Amino acid sequence: MTATLIPITRPARTSRPPVALTIDGRTVTAEAGVTLLAACRAAGLEIPTLCFLETLTPANVCRLCVVEVEGARVLVPSCSREVEAGMVVHTNSPRVRHARRLVLEFLASSVDLSTTPGMAELLVEYGCHPERFGASAEPQSTAERAAVGVGHHEPPDTAHAATVAQPVLRDNELFVRDYAKCVLCYRCVQACGVDHQNSFAIALAGRGFAARISTELSVGLPDSACVYCGNCVAVCPTGALMAVPEFDLRAAGAWRPEEQAVTDTICPYCGVGCTVSLHVQDNVIVKATSPFAHGITQGNLCIKGRFGWQHVQPEAATASTAPARAAE
Amino acid sequence: MEDADVVFLWGSNARHAHPIWFHHLLKGVHRGTRLYVMDPRRTASAAWADVWMGLHSGSDVALSNTLAREIIHAGLAHRTFIEHATTGFEAYAAAVEPYTLAEGERLTGVPAAVIREAAHTFATADKAMIAWTLGITEHHNSVDNVLALINLALLTGHVGRWACGCNPLRGQNNVQGGGDMGALPNRLPGFQDILNDDTRARFERHYGVPIQPKHGRNLTEMLEAMADGEMSALLCAGENPVQSDADGHRVADALGRLDHLVVQEIFLTATAKLAHVVLPATASWCEADGTVTNSERRVQRIRKAKEPPAGARDELWIFNELASRLGVDIGAPNAEQVWNEFRVVAPHLAGGMSYERLATHGGLQWPCPDESHPGEAFLHGRLWETPLRGPRVPFSVVQPSMPYEVPDADFPFLLTTGRRLESYNTGVQTGAYQSPLHTEETIDLSPEDAARLEVRDGDVMRVSSRRGAVLVPARVDHGLRAGLVFMTFHSPDVVNTNLLTHDAHDHRSGTAAFKSAAVRVERVNGSRKESL
Numbered sequence: 100m101t102a103t104l105i106p107i108t109r110p111a112r113t114s115r116p117p118v119a120l121t122i123d124g125r126t127v128t129a130e131a132g133v134t135l136l137a138a139c140r141a142a143g144l145e146i147p148t149l150c151f152l153e154t155l156t157p158a159n160v161c162r163l164c165v166v167e168v169e170g171a172r173v174l175v176p177s178c179s180r181e182v183e184a185g186m187v188v189h190t191n192s193p194r195v196r197h198a199r200r201l202v203l204e205f206l207a208s209s210v211d212l213s214t215t216p217g218m219a220e221l222l223v224e225y226g227c228h229p230e231r232f233g234a235s236a237e238p239q240s241t242a243e244r245a246a247v248g249v250g251h252h253e254p255p256d257t258a259h260a261a262t263v264a265q266p267v268l269r270d271n272e273l274f275v276r277d278y279a280k281c282v283l284c285y286r287c288v289q290a291c292g293v294d295h296q297n298s299f300a301i302a303l304a305g306r307g308f309a310a311r312i313s314t315e316l317s318v319g320l321p322d323s324a325c326v327y328c329g330n331c332v333a334v335c336p337t338g339a340l341m342a343v344p345e346f347d348l349r350a351a352g353a354w355r356p357e358e359q360a361v362t363d364t365i366c367p368y369c370g371v372g373c374t375v376s377l378h379v380q381d382n383v384i385v386k387a388t389s390p391f392a393h394g395i396t397q398g399n400l401c402i403k404g405r406f407g408w409q410h411v412q413p414e415a416a417t418a419s420t421a422p423a424r425a426a427e
Numbered sequence: 428m429e430d431a432d433v434v435f436l437w438g439s440n441a442r443h444a445h446p447i448w449f450h451h452l453l454k455g456v457h458r459g460t461r462l463y464v465m466d467p468r469r470t471a472s473a474a475w476a477d478v479w480m481g482l483h484s485g486s487d488v489a490l491s492n493t494l495a496r497e498i499i500h501a502g503l504a505h506r507t508f509i510e511h512a513t514t515g516f517e518a519y520a521a522a523v524e525p526y527t528l529a530e531g532e533r534l535t536g537v538p539a540a541v542i543r544e545a546a547h548t549f550a551t552a553d554k555a556m557i558a559w560t561l562g563i564t565e566h567h568n569s570v571d572n573v574l575a576l577i578n579l580a581l582l583t584g585h586v587g588r589w590a591c592g593c594n595p596l597r598g599q600n601n602v603q604g605g606g607d608m609g610a611l612p613n614r615l616p617g618f619q620d621i622l623n624d625d626t627r628a629r630f631e632r633h634y635g636v637p638i639q640p641k642h643g644r645n646l647t648e649m650l651e652a653m654a655d656g657e658m659s660a661l662l663c664a665g666e667n668p669v670q671s672d673a674d675g676h677r678v679a680d681a682l683g684r685l686d687h688l689v690v691q692e693i694f695l696t697a698t699a700k701l702a703h704v705v706l707p708a709t710a711s712w713c714e715a716d717g718t719v720t721n722s723e724r725r726v727q728r729i730r731k732a733k734e735p736p737a738g739a740r741d742e743l744w745i746f747n748e749l750a751s752r753l754g755v756d757i758g759a760p761n762a763e764q765v766w767n768e769f770r771v772v773a774p775h776l777a778g779g780m781s782y783e784r785l786a787t788h789g790g791l792q793w794p795c796p797d798e799s800h801p802g803e804a805f806l807h808g809r810l811w812e813t814p815l816r817g818p819r820v821p822f823s824v825v826q827p828s829m830p831y832e833v834p835d836a837d838f839p840f841l842l843t844t845g846r847r848l849e850s851y852n853t854g855v856q857t858g859a860y861q862s863p864l865h866t867e868e869t870i871d872l873s874p875e876d877a878a879r880l881e882v883r884d885g886d887v888m889r890v891s892s893r894r895g896a897v898l899v900p901a902r903v904d905h906g907l908r909a910g911l912v913f914m915t916f917h918s919p920d921v922v923n924t925n926l927l928t929h930d931a932h933d934h935r936s937g938t939a940a941f942k943s944a945a946v947r948v949e950r951v952n953g954s955r956k957e958s959l
Contacts, residue, residue: 104507106811107554107588109804110430272861297453297475321863326848328446362732365719367712368851370597371448372721372790377713377732384713384733393789395721401446402849402864403857410694410859411710413736424736425692425699425707 120186135177135188136164144190147199147221149206150284151178152334154397155294158285162202166190174198200225208232208260209308211280214338214349233257238264238279244309261308270319273406274332275346280339283310287331287340295399300325329405333388333398342406344385355380363390366404371395373404384408429455430590433548433555436464437576438487438562442471443848445560445596448722449475461552463545465490466562467843468913469906478545484843484911484943485566485830486535491575492523492827493531494546495582499523503550505584512810512819513581519822534827550583554590561598561845565941567831569933574823581822587807597722598852600712600729604720607776607793608769612643617773633772645937646672647930653681662749664691664742665708669698670853670919673928673939674894691745694855697919708742709735715742716762718785720793724803726780727790830943831931838892838945840876840912842927850917858918868915868922869902870948875909877901882950890914892946895926901950912948 115131122142129138134157139146150161157179165174169187174195189195203222207229212218222229236259244265268276283303291301300323304313314323332340341349348354359380366373373396378386387405391398414424428434429451441449449472456462456475464476465487473479482490498504499520509516528539535542549555557580563572577586577593585591597603609616615638619626627638644652646668652658654677661682672678682688682701690702693710709715714735720726735741743762750757760768763782770777779795779802792802809816834841849864851857870888872880882888882901890897890912899914899922907913916924927946932939 104511104811104813106808107591108808109589271863293453293457295450297450325863327862327864360732362713362730364713364729364732365600365721365727367600367710367856369445369448370599370602370722371445372600372719372723372725372727373447374727374789379733382734395725395789396447397450399447399450402862403851404447406862407849407851407857407860408713409861410856411713411733424739425695425705 118182118184120182120184120188122188123190129182131182133182135166135168135175135180135182135186138182139166139177139188139190146177146190148178149215149282149336150286152286152336152391154391155286155289155334158289160283160285163199165195165198167192167195196225200227203227204229204232206282208235209262210282210337211264211277212282212337214280214341215282215336218337229260232260235260235262235264238262240265244305244311263308263311268319271321271325271327272343273327273402274329274340274342276320277339277341277346278311280337281312282337282339283312284336286334286336287312290330290334290399295397296326296328296330298324298326298328301331327402327406328400329402330399332405333400342386348380348385354385359385366400368401368403368407373400375400375404377408383412428452428556428558428590428594429458429460431455431460431552431554431556432590433461433552434463435545435549435555435557435576435579436462436472436476437557437559438466438564438572439464439558439560439596440466440468440470440472440562440845441558441560441596442475444598444846445722446848448596461548463549467908467911468845468904471848473906478541480535480537480541480545481908482535482537484841485568486827487563487566487572488568488575488825488827489526489531489534490537490542491579492526492825493528493535493542494549494579495519496523496526496531497528497543497546498550498579498582501547501550503547504582505550508584508810509581511813512815513822514819515822515824518824519578519582522824522826549579549585552583552585554588555583555585556591556594557585558594558596560596562942564595564936564938565844566938566943567931567933567940568828569938569940570935571823571825571828571933575825578822578825581820587805587810589805592805592807594722600721601719603722603724604718604726607720607726607773612645612648615772616769617776619773630772647932647937647939650678650681650930653684656684659685660687660689661685662689662691663698663702665693665711667692667696667698667853667855669701670696670916670923670925672930673925673932673941674930675919675923675925676895677930691742693739696853696855706745707736707739708745709739711742714739717743718762718766721790724792724806725790726777726785726793728782728785831940832893832929832943832945834910834945838947840910840946840948842890842892842912842914842944842946843942844914844916844924844928847915847917850915852917853919854917868899868918868924870899871902871904871907871913872948873907873909873911874903874905876912876948877903880948880950887951889949889951890927890946891949892927892929892944894929895923897922897924897926898951912946 117128118131119128127142146164148164150158159176159179164177166177167189168175203225204227264279291298301312305311359378361376361378363374363376366375374389374393376388377384389396389398389400462476463478464473465480467484531542532539557576580586580593615621631638668678688702689704690699691706691708692699693708699705712729713732716731717729718726747759776793779797779800780791795802849862870890884902886901888901914924928941928944930939
């Protein structure tokens with residue numbers, strides 16, 4: 100067919116000339132095509148994020164990473180906006196800080212952020228007073244929330260802060276869904292969708308304040324398309340999705356991350372070679388994750404790698420069905 | 428792989444068996460990779476395919492030969508590459524000549540037009556890859572099956588280039604690594620030829636002991652030797668052949684004839700229960716240090732994350748102590764020292780892979796001969812160099828061979844076996860955790876057969892072959908065609924599927940034909956608790 104021998108090697112990264120822009124008064128050179136967030140981080144500037152994750156397509160929903168670009172009408176999400184030559188960017192202007200404070204206050208008044216890492220510090224840093232919206236309103240039932248249709252507007256109760264409080268969903272042995280902690284960041288939806296898992300077990304349902312993450316027809320996970328890879332749990336930034344051991348240990352007041360050793364090893368269950376980071380507390384595996392930065396997994400595992408390690412747990416922590424170790 | 432334009436996924440349900448690899452495949456599919464899945468079952472992987480080629484079980488060589496003939500006749504063979512880097516093309520072309528599209532359709536059940544389209548798309552693709560798993564290798568003619576796929580890659584030049592090539596997806600985290608380290612009956616560490624005098628001399632100088640210039644026995648040959656009384660003692664480390672091997676009655680019988688059986692295990696498995704001595708071992712992947720090699724030849728470190736149960740010993744300690752009790756003092760090397768010894772005796776493969784570099788780079792792909800080497804993303808790039816460096820590679824003439832056992836009046840169904848997403852092999856490890864995906868083992872039947880036998884989900888069936896019988900509930904699977912039934916061997920203590928499978932195997936690879944046993948399926952009345 101072909102007349103010549105053409106070896107094909109790893110494609111070279113196409114290189115466009117680097118871009119010069121001004122960030123907080125400093126001239127910064129960034130690789131063309133990177134986001135403002137990446138350029139800022141490369142320049143040593145800290146930008147808070149909530150919905151952004153390196154391994155997922157930016158959803159642009161939390162608006163916490165907004166920055167001011169001179170000449171732009173509105174604040175821009177730095178997680179997805181590409182750098183352009185000559186941009187003049189302010190990452191910490193009063194306008195930016197005001198926007199972030201509002202975002203944080205709205206979230207803190209309506210969502211349980213008690214297990215969101217770094218959130219307490221952010222609320223202080225931005226001088227947030229979520230209590231100014233009033234005491235938390237009585238939680239609506241799941242059915243009430245689901246019944247709110249498009250265009251339904253009740254006169255607001257200005258004395259209380261509406262919340263997304265709702266009962267914890269525990270419908271399987273592996274992970275728990277506590278949507279009172281959900282900030283609708285879309286990360287779980289994207290991890291379950293085309294970004295990684297392609298199972299499409301969950302999506303966003305409802306509109307406005309009634310918007311929520313849902314399985315099809317709100318069925319329980321065992322009746323859904325879920326395959327229990329836990330890749331949604333891995334990307335959840337607030338602890339709304341949590342594996343059962345962590346959930347139960349937290350409930351018992353026995354979750355002690357400062358005492359946990361995290362060790363990277365390789366999953367035993369097939370030849371792909373996924374790195375599994377085992378979080379071990381008191382010689383008991385309490386969680387399994389995978390590094391987002393590893394090219395093989397990008398933080399993902401399958402059900403076996405994420406949850407299939409009961410067989411090496413000490414006897415006390417092991418389900419009754421587990422076989423006794425040969426040594427015992 | 429994400430960059431491949433065409434992927435043939437052949438005899439693999441990677442969506443369930445290699446889920447994270449399948450993520451990468453799907454990234455390509457979303458960008459336009461055309462995916463062909465060759466499998467008698469319409470699996471979860473086939474659901475993602477552009478084209479599902481539902482060939483008859485065991486007709487893989489016939490399909491490959493038909494694809495090859497069509498590629499040759501359409502003038503799409505890569506003549507330049509073939510002339511530059513291969514041998515045996517003329518004989519191969521002559522051998523595939525009878526496999527017209529019509530003959531291919533007759534032999535495989537795949538429509539001629541589909542075979543033609545696949546042949547043209549594969550041959551004209553810029554970058555095309557073939558990946559396979561046990562649907563290719565667990566047949567009595569497994570080596571021929573693999574050679575038939577390699578032929579297709581050579582014919583089209585889809586080898587030795589980025590996003591091309593032949594990719595056997597390994598089933599365990601260290602199948603590849605075991606081979607790397609020389610845990611093969613016919614190779615020294617680093618795949619070096621044990622029959623080569625110079626190689627052997629080098630190893631003899633290094634270790635100061637003579638090495639026999641002969642091949643050892645593979646697993647199936649060992650079982651035969653045990654049955655014949657030629658082998659009287661066995662150390663079985665981390666394997667449960669009583670339940671994982673075909674024809675379980677035969678395996679238990681062979682092990683029972685041994686004078687001395689030592690099983691080194693993390694659990695008291697069905698095999699360990701037959702042992703004279705059980706050596707309790709650590710679960711290497713999380714209770715010991717070392718390395719494993721994955722399917723892309725990437726060597727990665729495993730690390731001790733937790734303490735093993737009291738009394739369990741690191742397997743390296745066990746081997747060191749065994750050597751010492753057998754009168755050979757090899758000291759007490761730790762895992763890194765053993766690895767560094769491998770780097771010395773197999774420098775072409777791993778010379779550049781220090782523990783430190785393996786940690787820094789998230790693993791390295793061999794060959795990696797020195798510490799400045801980044802590892803190789805793919806092999807056989809030399810085939811494209813002018814002048815050609817090294818030997819030419821041969822086409823292999825392969826012909827289809829009927830399955831050892833074909834359905835007949837007494838045993839009218841073909842049983843094929845495989846894996847389910849949540850479970851792993853004989854369930855020694857995955858039986859311990861619980862999930863909504865864990866279901867009772869079933870025999871999966873096509874809707875047509877279920878209707879004919881008047882069977883509904885949950886009806887208890889008696890499944891029997893010439894070797895044994897089991898009771899198991901039925902499940903209707905719309906991915907199966909009439910005459911084909913499916914089971915796994917994940918729950919052998921409940922349903923010992925490998926009592927049904929047979930030990931016909933390919934003598935070149937020692938792999939048994941788990942994918943084709945003739946069985947009878949009958950509905951029984953009464954509870955499954957009834958003894959057989």
